[in-house]
Amino acid sequence: MTPVLVILIPLTGAFLLPLLQFLSRKIIVLVVCLAGGLSFLGNIWGACSGWLRPTVHLAGGWPAHIGIALIHDPLSSPFLLLAALGFGSVLICSFDRTEKFSWRFHVLLFLSWAAVNGILSTGDLFNLYVFYEIFSVSAYLLVAFSTMEWQAIEAGFKYLVFGTVGAMFFLFGTTYLFLFTGYLNMARISEALMSEPGLPVFIPAACFFIALSIKTGAFPSHFWLPDAHSSAKSLVSALLSGVLVMVSIYVFIRLFSVVFIVLKPLVFPLMLGTGSLSLLTGHLMALRQDDIKRLLAYSTVAHLGYILIGLGCASAAGFNAAIYHAFNHMAAKMGLFLTAGILASHAGTRKISELSGLGWDLPFVSILFVLFTAVLVGVPPLNGFMSKWYITLACVERNQAIPALLIILGTVISSGYYLRIIRRLFSGKGTQGTSKDRGATWYVVTLMGVLCILLSLLPLFPVFTDTLHILGNWIMDISMYKDLVMIP
Amino acid sequence: MTMSSMSFAAAIIIFCTGFFTLLTGRNLFRMVIGISLMEGALLLFIITVGYVPGGVPPLLPLKGLPVNPLPHAFTLTTIVIGASHIALALAFVVRIHSSYKTLDVEKIRGLRE
Amino acid sequence: MNLPFLHLSLNMHPDQISLVMGAFAIFMTLCSALYAYGYGALAKKSQARCFWMGLWSFGVFSFLTVLAADWFSLIIFLELCSISLFLMILAGDVKTAVMYLLTQFAGAGSLLIGVSILIRDSGTIALGPVCPSAFPFFLVGLGLKAALPVMHFWLPRTHSMAPTPASVLLSGFAVKMGVYGLIRLSSESTAPLFLYLGLTMAIYGVIQALLQHDMKRLLAFHTFSQLGFVMSALGSGTEAGIMAALFYSLAHGIFKGLLFCSAGVMEKKYDTRDLGLLGRGIRKDPVTFALFLVGALAITGFPGTSGFLAKSLVKETLKEGHHVLAIQALFLAGIGTALSFSKMAFYGFMKTRPFSGKDMEKEERPREMKYCHAAMLILALGTLALGILPFSLPRSFPMDTRIWLSWGNLLSALSPIAAGILFFTFLPGLFRPLSIDVPDLYWLFSQLERPFNLLSSVLQQYHNGRLPRYLKFLLAAILIIFLLLIRSDQ
Numbered sequence A: 001m002t003p004v005l006v007i008l009i010p011l012t013g014a015f016l017l018p019l020l021q022f023l024s025r026k027i028i029v030l031v032v033c034l035a036g037g038l039s040f041l042g043n044i045w046g047a048c049s050g051w052l053r054p055t056v057h058l059a060g061g062w063p064a065h066i067g068i069a070l071i072h073d074p075l076s077s078p079f080l081l082l083a084a085l086g087f088g089s090v091l092i093c094s095f096d097r098t099e100k101f102s103w104r105f106h107v108l109l110f111l112s113w114a115a116v117n118g119i120l121s122t123g124d125l126f127n128l129y130v131f132y133e134i135f136s137v138s139a140y141l142l143v144a145f146s147t148m149e150w151q152a153i154e155a156g157f158k159y160l161v162f163g164t165v166g167a168m169f170f171l172f173g174t175t176y177l178f179l180f181t182g183y184l185n186m187a188r189i190s191e192a193l194m195s196e197p198g199l200p201v202f203i204p205a206a207c208f209f210i211a212l213s214i215k216t217g218a219f220p221s222h223f224w225l226p227d228a229h230s231s232a233k234s235l236v237s238a239l240l241s242g243v244l245v246m247v248s249i250y251v252f253i254r255l256f257s258v259v260f261i262v263l264k265p266l267v268f269p270l271m272l273g274t275g276s277l278s279l280l281t282g283h284l285m286a287l288r289q290d291d292i293k294r295l296l297a298y299s300t301v302a303h304l305g306y307i308l309i310g311l312g313c314a315s316a317a318g319f320n321a322a323i324y325h326a327f328n329h330m331a332a333k334m335g336l337f338l339t340a341g342i343l344a345s346h347a348g349t350r351k352i353s354e355l356s357g358l359g360w361d362l363p364f365v366s367i368l369f370v371l372f373t374a375v376l377v378g379v380p381p382l383n384g385f386m387s388k389w390y391i392t393l394a395c396v397e398r399n400q401a402i403p404a405l406l407i408i409l410g411t412v413i414s415s416g417y418y419l420r421i422i423r424r425l426f427s428g429k430g431t432q433g434t435s436k437d438r439g440a441t442w443y444v445v446t447l448m449g450v451l452c453i454l455l456s457l458l459p460l461f462p463v464f465t466d467t468l469h470i471l472g473n474w475i476m477d478i479s480m481y482k483d484l485v486m487i488p
Numbered sequence B: 001m002t003m004s005s006m007s008f009a010a011a012i013i014i015f016c017t018g019f020f021t022l023l024t025g026r027n028l029f030r031m032v033i034g035i036s037l038m039e040g041a042l043l044l045f046i047i048t049v050g051y052v053p054g055g056v057p058p059l060l061p062l063k064g065l066p067v068n069p070l071p072h073a074f075t076l077t078t079i080v081i082g083a084s085h086i087a088l089a090l091a092f093v094v095r096i097h098s099s100y101k102t103l104d105v106e107k108i109r110g111l112r113e
Numbered sequence C: 001m002n003l004p005f006l007h008l009s010l011n012m013h014p015d016q017i018s019l020v021m022g023a024f025a026i027f028m029t030l031c032s033a034l035y036a037y038g039y040g041a042l043a044k045k046s047q048a049r050c051f052w053m054g055l056w057s058f059g060v061f062s063f064l065t066v067l068a069a070d071w072f073s074l075i076i077f078l079e080l081c082s083i084s085l086f087l088m089i090l091a092g093d094v095k096t097a098v099m100y101l102l103t104q105f106a107g108a109g110s111l112l113i114g115v116s117i118l119i120r121d122s123g124t125i126a127l128g129p130v131c132p133s134a135f136p137f138f139l140v141g142l143g144l145k146a147a148l149p150v151m152h153f154w155l156p157r158t159h160s161m162a163p164t165p166a167s168v169l170l171s172g173f174a175v176k177m178g179v180y181g182l183i184r185l186s187s188e189s190t191a192p193l194f195l196y197l198g199l200t201m202a203i204y205g206v207i208q209a210l211l212q213h214d215m216k217r218l219l220a221f222h223t224f225s226q227l228g229f230v231m232s233a234l235g236s237g238t239e240a241g242i243m244a245a246l247f248y249s250l251a252h253g254i255f256k257g258l259l260f261c262s263a264g265v266m267e268k269k270y271d272t273r274d275l276g277l278l279g280r281g282i283r284k285d286p287v288t289f290a291l292f293l294v295g296a297l298a299i300t301g302f303p304g305t306s307g308f309l310a311k312s313l314v315k316e317t318l319k320e321g322h323h324v325l326a327i328q329a330l331f332l333a334g335i336g337t338a339l340s341f342s343k344m345a346f347y348g349f350m351k352t353r354p355f356s357g358k359d360m361e362k363e364e365r366p367r368e369m370k371y372c373h374a375a376m377l378i379l380a381l382g383t384l385a386l387g388i389l390p391f392s393l394p395r396s397f398p399m400d401t402r403i404w405l406s407w408g409n410l411l412s413a414l415s416p417i418a419a420g421i422l423f424f425t426f427l428p429g430l431f432r433p434l435s436i437d438v439p440d441l442y443w444l445f446s447q448l449e450r451p452f453n454l455l456s457s458v459l460q461q462y463h464n465g466r467l468p469r470y471l472k473f474l475l476a477a478i479l480i481i482f483l484l485l486i487r488s489d490q
Helices: A002-019 A025-052 A076-093 A103-121 A125-144 A149-181 A186-195 A202-216 A224-231 A234-259 A261-286 A292-312 A316-347 A363-377 A383-397 A401-425 A440-460 A462-476 A478-486 B003-024 B028-049 B070-100 C016-039 C045-067 C071-090 C094-122 C135-146 C154-161 C164-185 C191-210 C215-234 C239-270 C286-300 C306-320 C324-350 C366-388 C407-426 C442-446 C449-462 C467-488
Strands: A055-058 A069-072
Touching: A002 A025, A002 A055, A002 A069, A002 A103, A025 A069, A025 A076, A025 A103, A069 A076, A069 A103, A069 A478, A076 A103, A076 A234, A076 A316, A076 A440, A103 A125, A103 A234, A125 A149, A125 A234, A125 B070, A149 A186, A149 A202, A149 A224, A149 B003, A149 B028, A149 B070, A149 C467, A186 A234, A186 A261, A186 A478, A202 A234, A202 A261, A202 C467, A224 A234, A224 A292, A234 A261, A234 A292, A234 A316, A234 A462, A234 A478, A261 A292, A261 A401, A261 C449, A261 C467, A292 A316, A292 A383, A292 A401, A316 A363, A316 A383, A316 A440, A316 A462, A363 A383, A363 A401, A363 A440, A383 A401, A383 A440, A383 C094, A401 C094, A440 A462, A462 A478, B003 B028, B003 C467, B028 B070, C016 C045, C016 C164, C016 C239, C016 C366, C045 C071, C045 C164, C071 C094, C071 C164, C094 C135, C094 C154, C135 C164, C154 C164, C154 C215, C154 C442, C164 C215, C164 C239, C191 C215, C191 C324, C215 C239, C215 C306, C215 C324, C239 C286, C239 C306, C239 C366, C286 C306, C286 C324, C286 C366, C286 C407, C306 C324, C306 C366, C306 C407, C324 C407
Parallel strands: none
Antiparallel strands: A055 A069
16 A cells, blocks of 8 residues: 555645645645645655565556556665655745745645656556656746746756657657567566567667656756756755656666666666766866856766766666765755755855855855765765765776776866855855844755765664665566566 | 558657657747657557557457557557647747747757856 | 675774874874964964864874774875865965865875775775785875875975965875875885885985975975985885885974974065075074074984984885995985075075065064974974984884994985085085976976866857757767667677
8 A cells, every 4th residue: 555655645735735725825834734744754654664575556456467566665765765855855945934835836846746756666667657757747847937937937948848858768668668578567578578589679778768868867968957957946956956866767777677687788888878978067067157056957967977877887886876876966965956045045146256255144054065065076974975985886896997087087076166166155254244034944954964964974884784785686686576566 | 561560660750750840940839849749659659559450449349359458548648648748838838938039949048058 | 796895984903103103193283283373374264263173183184094994994084184284275375275185186086996996806905005906096096195206296386385384284294194005005016116206206306496496395395305215215115114214204294394384484574485585594583593404404314313314214224125226316315405405594594685675574473483483493302302312113123223323324424415515515606596487297287177178168068058959969869879779689
């Protein structure tokens, strides 16, 4: 029942809200809080149950090869946790006094939450496509839902065009696989592909690779990402950069480790290449940015590069490193976007050159900004350093020299542009005067800071490395996944 | 060339036409039409996947070998998703026009670098 | 697949070398703190806060670095030390500080790759000699920290632009951490490489130092040269060589700190670092000159100072290894050192050339100078103490100290000094401070920034907001991905 509940609760929230819009604001807030709290708990419950006892729920009672199987397994549980933390924090932030409360925003939020949970819980390709599209459409709308009219609409449209092309390739891939094997269940397809060696599997693999790289914003298809992530409200940018990008990474892992296992030698080096190019592009473009949110968006592209490099190593160590980096990136990037939002709204502008002296006006926020920056640059012993170290270990283990060197180069370049912002923040005297109003965003930002510190302390405990081992083994050994799905 | 192959080929050709329209359309509406064409091609592709030569519609009581009904379900869902994409795209086009006063995609470059 | 090094355990397993270096770290930090308290020329409160935070954290982290028992912990603390130094240099010049931080990050990154190769090939990261496949990365990483040839490009500029207490710590201890790493790295096989590197450094450093007119740049090149002496000691490959290198590092840290302090006092007083504009120091600043003299004598190896003992130790180890050419080269470097310091003493303190209208003598606040001089006095006493009573080393040298006082040894120590001073006295014109800047490798490395800027501006032109162009890129990507994956169709 858990996988169904995990999808159903936010979906109910999303559908209830438009019905209740005529009632008083207090009731709407109550419903939002209730739905949000229950969804958060549901995600955590799903994550725990997926880790401790992987569960399968067959929708409608139809067996796996005909019907839709909803699965919580050790791969989806870290991502469920990530989604819970990300969406939960954004929900808290949305009650900030500076934001105009709008039920439409919460409808979109819950829709995307339900869709993300759906993607993370499903074991069926077409179901994945449907939830992916719900997620994408709500993301397009979230991007466009902003106070900066023309920028947000333009960004939303470009995101839509790119995302729709991606969706079509995704569906192409699904249909090809259905054509070849007659199944839509991922475990069944995997088995069918392994037992019939003569099929041109590269066609659906290429379709899926293209679709996912468009959706996630990897190198040649990353053009929508800076526009979308910079024009959205800080809240939405935080959500997009932190959580929604990682969903595509989950789909990458799931598809290419389970379904296309026959193509391992070819697809994963391609992932490495894409990751390396994304890294370079993200860091190099960020060097020249004057708009703080656009800089952070390019930094997201670069960190996607790191994660793809980790995935491309195709070893348990690589997958672990990538997932750990996904967590660290979420905590730090959400913190960065939210603090950048606070700083930008205090100064009235997003240009870095006009942010002088804000560090003295808002010292707490600026110190947290420096902390998050240090996490992303990779200053030891913070969590960003540890995850980059793991990715480097995984790369060197696979004798991939260039990605390892690029990771180091990335550290140097990113410290260059982040130091520029920090210098600007702490230069000159504070001019704007301190602001005393602490909205909900401040709490969330502090929360993110605490989360970063906690994540930094994790590698000190052997429990953490055991967890990573279990995760890595589960991903590499798909027979466990297949047994889980196909027995009932 | 069997019926299936021709159908697949037609789907691919329409998809490429749609993509070409998307790439070269100067007007935003052309881009939306391109998207619509691509989705239509995909629908044709899906239906053709389920084709069984000499098949009959999958309606009970069966009068022979039925074509695969599963792609029909996919097609319905995909039509809905496609409709939502197009609707959203058109809404965006209307809003873009109201702020940029033009539909020329080359001129809609507010976000650059 | 098991990766046993995933969990972060900061191994501390101090042995004798670590403890000595640790005590030295604390000593240098305290002296520098005392000096900085008197130096106090940090204008803004924010800069001062930054500086002091950097200083104390440097003390803590450098102490922890030399106590680390495996390479990974070493790297972590090395990076933290770099950040502390960055905070200190920030009070002087921002661009230099950023350059320093970026170079140190690159070095630490190289070390990280080295450690991962080490894990892959040999399975252990304990502190010690590494396998050959990882060695180049370790060399580059530690070289960027210890200013080995080619990787020393950041040293002169950083020293001249940083505030003096930061320079004291930088030359005094920070590069010694790199040397400490190299000491741990050294083994029989690395000895020849270290020897050649050391000799190159010794000679090149002295030649460049003779051409400098900026006091702190001159001292920076002397650091480079003296590190050459240390590396030659390591280059003998013996246990005694390691001890000699360690002792030389300690001695050098103390007397170089002293020299930087005196240069800083002069800079602060006369507001210039240029040797061509200074002078009349003896009459106005006798204390500073006296303490400077102690440092200068130490660095040239005058008997009675720690420099003499250090140089003798190095010569002994090289003699045992029969590296005659090395001893000759170090002799030449010794002459050059004496020459250079006579030049610095003369033009910096003794020459009574009037300033060209820049008679700026800041009003000497007694409180400030008192602290600076106190710090310098401590360092001078340290130098002399090490020179006369070298009992602080854990492993006592089997040789009796009196052997060093043999006439042969004294002569070989005094002759470069005498030669240098004579050279200078008879050819003073040759060593007048130049007014131009002699280029070093820094220019080359600063050009490294250009390709990145070029690349990013090229990229920027493609992100011009035109949706059709973006889509054409997408089409290209689609075709490329299809073509790349088509190879599986066998």
